[in-house]
Amino acid sequence: MKAELLDRAKDAVHHFCIEKETGAVCPWGSGHINDTFLVEGDTRYILQRMNRSIFANPLQVMENIVGVTSFLKEKIRSSGGDEIRQTLTVILSEDGKSVYQDAFEDCWRMYYMIEDAVCYNQVQTEQDFYEAAKAFGDFGRLLSDYPAETLHETIPGFHDTRARYEAFQRAVEEDVCGRAGNVREEISFFQERKDITSVLGQMQAEGKLPLRVTHNDTKLNNIMIDKMTGKGICVIDLDTVMPGLAVHDFGDSIRFGANTGAEDETDLSKVSLDLHLFDLYTKGFLEGSQGSLTDLEIAMLPMGAKVMTYECGIRFLMDYLQGDIYFKIHREGHNLDRCRTQMKLVADMEKKWEQMKEIVARYR
Ligand code: ADP
Ligand code: GN1
Ligand code: MG
Numbered sequence: 007m008k009a010e011l012l013d014r015a016k017d018a019v020h021h022f023c024i025e026k027e028t029g030a031v032c033p034w035g036s037g038h039i040n041d042t043f044l045v046e047g048d049t050r051y052i053l054q055r056m057n058r059s060i061f062a063n064p065l066q067v068m069e070n071i072v073g074v075t076s077f078l079k080e081k082i083r084s085s086g087g088d089e090i091r092q093t094l095t096v097i098l099s100e101d102g103k104s105v106y107q108d109a110f111e112d113c114w115r116m117y118y119m120i121e122d123a124v125c126y127n128q129v130q131t132e133q134d135f136y137e138a139a140k141a142f143g144d145f146g147r148l149l150s151d152y153p154a155e156t157l158h159e160t161i162p163g164f165h166d167t168r169a170r171y172e173a174f175q176r177a178v179e180e181d182v183c184g185r186a187g188n189v190r191e192e193i194s195f196f197q198e199r200k201d202i203t204s205v206l207g208q209m210q211a212e213g214k215l216p217l218r219v220t221h222n223d224t225k226l227n228n229i230m231i232d233k234m235t236g237k238g239i240c241v242i243d244l245d246t247v248m249p250g251l252a253v254h255d256f257g258d259s260i261r262f263g264a265n266t267g268a269e270d271e272t273d274l275s276k277v278s279l280d281l282h283l284f285d286l287y288t289k290g291f292l293e294g295s296q297g298s299l300t301d302l303e304i305a306m307l308p309m310g311a312k313v314m315t316y317e318c319g320i321r322f323l324m325d326y327l328q329g330d331i332y333f334k335i336h337r338e339g340h341n342l343d344r345c346r347t348q349m350k351l352v353a354d355m356e357k358k359w360e361q362m363k364e365i366v367a368r369y370r
Pocket of ligand 1: 034035036037038039040041042052094117118119120121125227228230242243244245
């Protein structure tokens with residue numbers, strides 16, 4: 007990270023309504039989108055510079071987050087929970103806003119750090135994964151009566167897989183960085199499977215799959231696991247809470263967490279779908295959802311997993327083709343490595359398709 011950005015983060019800290027004396031500020035976490043910092047002190051905070059090329063309207067993002075977290079806090083309070091640890095708390099800026107806008111027009115926001123909790127980039131124990139599943143399922147259920155019409159669409163067409171495919175196809179044709187020639191096999195892989203890009207959207211358009219308030223980015227590192235109890239204590243990264251499909255939330259967790267390798271593993275022999283983890287996640291997610299999903303939604307969970315993996319694959323490949331302008335990368339070819347793990351996973355899901363369906367059928 008550039009020293010200049012760290013200096014700006016240190017400056018931003020002083021524009022929030024918190025105690026004057028704070029400790030060190032350091033880069034934090036491994037998200038692909040925002041610039042995240044930990045602010046040390048008696049009370050610890052998470053400070054983020056919101057990604058402004060991705061979030062065209064940061065104030066709308068924050069309106070969603072304030073709305074959803076206030077709603078959740080009320081539910082947590084009334085069930086006797088801890089509203090500071092079980093959902094994010096937006097710390098206001100010195101002029102009472104949910105963001106501080108600096109001289110560069112960047113928007114900074116601050117939350118309490120969720121203490122005594124961890125998040126993982128890969129499953130450490132299967133129990134954690136099961137608990138994450140329950141918490142994500144529960145998150146959807148708690149928001150089932152949230153007024154969806156008040157939510158802004160922070161990234162239009164976020165999980166419109168068909169539209170993502172069209173954009174990918176355009177990126178292949180434009181080939182602005184002259185990289186397409188090196189990745190013909192990868193491009194063909196996705197083109198050959200293009201039919202799956204419309205399956206879920208079609209079912210939604212026909213009214214067969216309901217639009218719900220969903221998280222839309224249910225990676226394992228977007229949930230904090232309580233160090234003492236091992237429970238999924240707090241769902242974080244609420245930038246993309248929008249109306250969406252429950253099967254997408256399920257699928258994105260599988261894509262990331264039920265992978266036997268890391269999202270950016272270069273040794274593809276380590277990458278596969280762990281059916282046992284898939285089973286555990288299905289169990290936990292449905293327990294957390296507590297009967298709020300329809301039979302068809304449950305039946306489509308395997309499809310959610312395959313589509314989300316495919317979609318993420320084309321997003322990584324498209325970003326590689328466009329010169330790595332969306333996801334943060336930490337090495338040359340990083341997006342291509344990520345794309346290849348998603349391809350390997352999609353192919354493995356194809357092999358294990360019947361087993362995935364059988365597992366889900368057992369929980370219906
Ligand atoms: P991105 O959109 O870049 O993924 P996130 O909001 O997910 O940004 O934050 C990045 C990382 O920072 C998370 O994966 C997590 O490790 C950490 N993090 C974010 N918010 C909190 C919080 N309130 N408490 C503890 N850790 C957090
Ligand atoms: C991004 O923000 P983060 O790192 O939790 C992305 C997701 C992708 C994911 C791939 C807003 O998630 O959609 O699935 O990377 N978030 C956004 O790891 O685009
Ligand atoms: Mg994140």
